[in-house]
Amino acid sequence: MNRFFVVAGMAAALVVASSTVAGVQPALRTNPPIRSLQARGEDFVDASGQVTRLWGVNLVSLYPEHAVAEKTAANLASLGVNCVRPHHVLRSSLDWNPNMVSGALVDYRKDSRTFDPEALDRFDYLNACLRRQGIYLMLSIGSSRGYRSGDVSILDSGAEDAKAWVAAIEELNNWHWKKSFDVFKMLPLFDERAALVNEEFARKLLTHVNSYSKQSYGTDPQVLTVEIQNEFSLDYVLICKNKFPDYWQSQLDKRWRAFAENKGVATCDIYEPETAAQKSCRADFFRSVEETYFRRLEKVIRECGFKGEVAFSNLWRGEANAKLNADLGGYVEDHIYGDPRIAREKKDFLVEKSKSRLADKPYILGEANYSEWGKTLKQQRRER
Numbered sequence: 001m002n003r004f005f006v007v008a009g010m011a012a013a014l015v016v017a018s019s020t021v022a023g024v025q026p027a028l029r030t031n032p033p034i035r036s037l038q039a040r041g042e043d044f045v046d047a048s049g050q051v052t053r054l055w056g057v058n059l060v061s062l063y064p065e066h067a068v069a070e071k072t073a074a075n076l077a078s079l080g081v082n083c084v085r086p087h088h089v090l091r092s093s094l095d096w097n098p099n100m101v102s103g104a105l106v107d108y109r110k111d112s113r114t115f116d117p118e119a120l121d122r123f124d125y126l127n128a129c130l131r132r133q134g135i136y137l138m139l140s141i142g143s144s145r146g147y148r149s150g151d152v153s154i155l156d157s158g159a160e161d162a163k164a165w166v167a168a169i170e171e172l173n174n175w176h177w178k179k180s181f182d183v184f185k186m187l188p189l190f191d192e193r194a195a196l197v198n199e200e201f202a203r204k205l206l207t208h209v210n211s212y213s214k215q216s217y218g219t220d221p222q223v224l225t226v227e228i229q230n231e232f233s234l235d236y237v238l239i240c241k242n243k244f245p246d247y248w249q250s251q252l253d254k255r256w257r258a259f260a261e262n263k264g265v266a267t268c269d270i271y272e273p274e275t276a277a278q279k280s281c282r283a284d285f286f287r288s289v290e291e292t293y294f295r296r297l298e299k300v301i302r303e304c305g306f307k308g309e310v311a312f313s314n315l316w317r318g319e320a321n322a323k324l325n326a327d328l329g330g331y332v333e334d335h336i337y338g339d340p341r342i343a344r345e346k347k348d349f350l351v352e353k354s355k356s357r358l359a360d361k362p363y364i365l366g367e368a369n370y371s372e373w374g375k376t377l378k379q380q381r382r383e384r
Contacts, residue, residue: 069125086123140230203300
């Protein structure tokens with residue numbers, strides 16, 4: 001296992017905490033200066049062909065004050081970190097950003113389209129500090145975003161439809177997060193307003209000029225990759241029987257039946273295909289929807305000047321999902337949800353993940369998380 005890097009969410013807290021606990025002072029940059037990197041085979045290389053190996057952490061909803069941003073960037077560089085993944089930047093995170101409007105890049109008070117000026121300023125300053133330390137960014141367009149009723153204005157579809165859309169989004173926002181989490185992720189693949197909101201966010205973020213680095217995110221070589229959606233596969237979400245509020249569920253069903261009829265396949269409940277032909281057709285439907293959305297967002301990303309690598313999603317969720325990323329993505333990213341008692345079985349940690357590598361593409365292990373289901377929390381309490 002070589003030519004990959006780990007972005008470990010659990011390491012991020014340790015990295016930041018060490019500045020205080022161990023008294024680490026801002027260090028001189030240990031990384032080379034930022035230079036443009038492109039994927040070549042399994043590597044990221046610069047213009048001269050020199051390979052850059054990457055080691056990094058997730059920075060989760062992190063909007064520190066300027067002094068903390070400086071120390072964080074210096075400390076990360078002193079530890080050899082040369083890439084970070086700003087994660088959950090669109091998730092309301094007031095639990096550890098208590099004095100901010102929403103704890104996200106957008107303020108969410110009326111809509112999900114308006115940036116929070118303070119969050120954006122802190123985001124810019126942190127990234128400028130990271131840039132000075134030679135640390136790259138992996139950005140996401142759909143990182144745990146929500147939608148608000150005010151987003152209805154992005155599309156004029158008539159008063160009746162607008163009213164129905166607002167009612168549906170308010171219903172979805174009232175669901176428990178465990179029920180709505182994956183539904184929010186697949187919403188822009190079927191809802192035009194959500195897709196337009198995501199397009200707008202991508203364009204605003206990538207054309208935004210960081211007031212400290214004086215670089216736009218879309219053209220700055222600091223931005224190494226852009227992902228469309230974190231941990232998403234339509235196969236997984238619908239096979240797990242996630243359903244929309246009725247407003248969108250009827251649209252999904254109608255679109256699926258039209259696709260099946262066009263293929264000459266007997267229509268069925270999308271959640272319960274019975275014949276081999278129906279199962280194959282459903283797989284083709286999933287691929288068609290995902291590829292259409294990917295190409296739509298990729299077009300916007302390229303129009304903003306980004307020349308780096310784009311991926312639809314991450315986390316291995318089946319062969320169809322792997323093939324989609326192999327065909328469309330510029331790199332492969334997988335995530336670990338492992339047993340912290342890594343010596344118990346050979347397959348734990350890296351061995352199992354090595355199976356998701358694809359030939360001739362850089363492989364990124366983007367998160368190292370503990371497993372989170374069943375009895376594992378209690379069983380692994382001491383090790384965690």
